[in-house]
Amino acid sequence: MKQLVIKAFGDASQLVLVEESSPALAADQIRVQMHYAGVNPIDAKTRAGLGWGAQAIKDKLPWSPGFEVMGTVLEVGAEVSIHQAGDRVFGLLTGGGYSEKLVVPASCLLPVPDEVSDEMAAGLALAGATAWQGLTEHGGLKAGERVLISAAAGGVGHLAVQLARGLGATVVALGSSANHDFLHNLGADEVFDYRDSAALESMAPVDLFFDLVGGTSGCSLLSHVKSGGRVVTVPTITADEVKAAAEPLGLTVTGMLKRNDTQHLELLMQAxxxxxxxxxxxxxxxxxxxxxxxxxxxxxxxxxxxxxxx
Ligand SMILES: NC(=O)c1ccc[n+]([C@@H]2O[C@H](COP(=O)([O-])OP(=O)(O)OC[C@H]3O[C@@H](n4cnc5c(N)ncnc54)[C@H](OP(=O)(O)O)[C@@H]3O)[C@@H](O)[C@H]2O)c1
Known part of the structure; x- marks a missing residue:
């Protein structure tokens, strides 16, 4: 089987295609033909040697990126009863998704309903879990509140816009002007170009800021949060910087790391x-x-x- 790996940290040219044999199957594992693997910023940051992801794998190179996949079950281990050959499955991995075939614990992948395309299932898990956990568990978003979502047209953001709307919030979305129609079509109530500071000044304050850009951008938007409001800052590399800027303003600020929660993935897939x-x-x-x-x-x-x- 073909697999994309890095043998050293560096730029995108470090990704090389290698031929590997698919490992033997343990009793609790399944072998899956990968149809699609999602590409996320964490894949590129880890490949480049940045952040917690790179720290975790620095002594385990060569390493294959890929934290979310969709595929078809080829074979199940002797003790597996939750899947059978031919099932369409999706979910989160701890890495290695950039491989034609995967051998993973059966419990880490979930069924894909017939109504859902392979492509949509492949792109759901990582961004969807982040958006849902960020808005609800960390952000405590409630119906009737105003939420500001930066990078609203991106992987996490475009799902967060729809989920926040579904929770009954008023959604204020930031994106470049080329993405404004896209954001309105997703259900955003108000859309601003993050480069247009005059327009941003007219924005009414929000209860929750779901910060998907972090760093200087995250800090510069804190003034749009109501007094006593909440901030969830998602990029981990700049979370301390945003926290340091938000706390003196009396805002409640939380960093987050998405976790693999089967119930959340089921709820997102049902949606x-x-x-x-x-x-x-x-x-x-x-x-x-x-x-x-x-x-x-x-x-x-x-x-x-x-x-x-x-
Ligand atoms: N902590 C966690 O567990 C976790 C989980 C998932 C993701 N993340 C992090 O969260 C961040 C977002 O992830 P993602 O997958 O959504 O990224 P992404 O898909 O690469 O985001 C792309 C979007 O960002 C927008 N954007 C770029 N600069 C912007 C700015 N200054 N203001 C507003 N929007 C801007 C772009 O909009 P335009 O094209 O309109 O400019 C584009 O639509 C990344 O840093 C990622 O690593 C963290």
């Missing part, structure tokens, strides 16, 4: 199946073109999700 949520897949790259996909995610201006096709 896809019932068309209350959709995943925008803006581009699909062959597995062999993983470097191009990383260069795209590193622009910071991807609309929705990009995928690798196995």
């Amino acid at each position: 896809l199946a019932e068309q209350r949520l959709r995943v925008e897949v803006s581009q699909v790259y062959p597995l062999a073109e993983g470097a191009a996909a990383h260069r795209q995610i590193e622009t910071g201006h991807t609309r929705g999700k990009i995928l690798l096709q196995g």
Whole structure:
């Protein structure tokens, strides 16, 4: 089977396609033919040697990125009863998703309903879990509140817009002007260009700021949060910087790391199946073109999700 790996940290050219044999199957594992793997900023940051992800794998190179996948079960281990060969499955991995075949614990992948396309299922898990946990568990968003979502057209943001709307909040979305129609169509109530400071000044204050950009951008938007309001800052690398700027303003600020929660993935998949949520897949790259996909995610201006096709 073909697998994309890095042998050393560095730029996107470090991603190389290698031929590996698919490992033997343990009793609690399944073998899956990968159809699509989601490409996320964490993949590129870890490849580059940045953040907690790189710390975790620095002594385990070569390493294959890929934290979310969709595929078809090829084979199940002797003790597996929750899946059978032919099932369509999706979910979160601890890495290694950029592989034609995967051997993973059966419990880490969940069924994909017939109504949901392979592509939408592939792009749901990581961004969806982050958006849901950020808005609800960390942000405590309630119906009738105003929520500001930065990077609203991106992987996490475009799902957060829809989920926040579904929770009954008024959604204020930030994106470049080329994304304004897209954001309105997702259900955003108010849309601002984050580069237009005059327009931003007219924004009424919000109860919750879901910060998907972090750093200087995150800090500069804190003045739009109501006195006593809440901030969830998602990029971990700049979380301390945003916390340090928010706390003197009397805001409650939380950093977060999404976790793998089966109930959350089921709830998100149900929303896809019932068309209350959709995943925008803006581009699909062959597995062999993983470097191009990383260069795209590193622009910071991807609309929705990009995928690798196995
Ligand atoms: N802590 C966690 O557990 C966790 C989980 C998931 C993601 N993350 C982090 O969260 C961040 C967002 O992830 P993502 O997957 O949504 O990224 P993404 O898909 O790459 O985000 C791209 C979007 O960012 C927008 N953008 C870029 N600069 C902006 C700015 N200054 N203000 C407002 N929007 C801006 C772009 O909009 P335009 O094209 O309109 O400019 C684009 O639509 C990343 O840093 C990622 O690593 C953390």
